[in-house]
Amino acid sequence: xxxxxxxxxxxxxxxxxxxxxxxxxxxxxxxxxxxxxLRVRAGPDSADILAFxxxxxxxxxATTLRRIVDxxxxxxxxxxxxRIV
Numbered sequence: 001x002x003x004x005x006x007x008x009x010x011x012x013x014x015x016x017x018x019x020x021x022x023x024x025x026x027x028x029x030x031x032x033x034x035x036x037x038l039r040v041r042a043g044p045d046s047a048d049i050l051a052f053x054x055x056x057x058x059x060x061x062a063t064t065l066r067r068i069v070d071x072x073x074x075x076x077x078x079x080x081x082x083r084i085v
Contacts, residue, residue, distance in 0.1 A: 001052050001053065001054055001055070002052070002053050002055050002057065002060075002061040003050060003051070003053075003061070004050070004051050004052075004053055004061040004062045004064070004065040005048065005049065005050050005051075005065075006048075006049045006051075006062075006065050006069055007046050007047065007048050007049070007085050008046065008047050008049065008069065008073070008079075008083060008084055008085065009045060009046040009047075009083065009085045010045075010081045010082050010083075011082075014081055016042055016043060016044045016045075017047055017078070017079075017082075018042070019041060019047065020040075022040045022042060023039070023040045025076055025078075025079070026040075026049065026068060026072050028072075029068050029072045029075070030051075030068045033053075033064055033067075033068055034054040034055055034064055035051045035052070035053055035054075035064065035065070035068065036052045036053065036054055037051065037052040038050070038051050038052075039051075046085065047082075049065065051064075051065045053065065066084065070084065
């Protein structure tokens with residue numbers, strides 16, 4: 001199991017996102033991806049996402065998390081102005 005981290009932020013000023021809601025949205029898209037544990041810490045300008053991925057390769061774990069977060073942003077209107085930074 002390998003930890004992977006990613007940060008997302010809105011392109012424009014917006015209200016902070018609820019960390020539990022963001023975690024739940026990511027979980028929906030993470031089914032079968034190898035993501036075992038997911039933690040989200042959200043502030044007024046960004047959200048940090050930490051995932052433990054069932055992989056022995058840190059690059060693969062980071063790629064998996066990026067793919068899942070990209071998919072979550074693309075399919076969630078609430079996250080429309082958010083991007084990986």
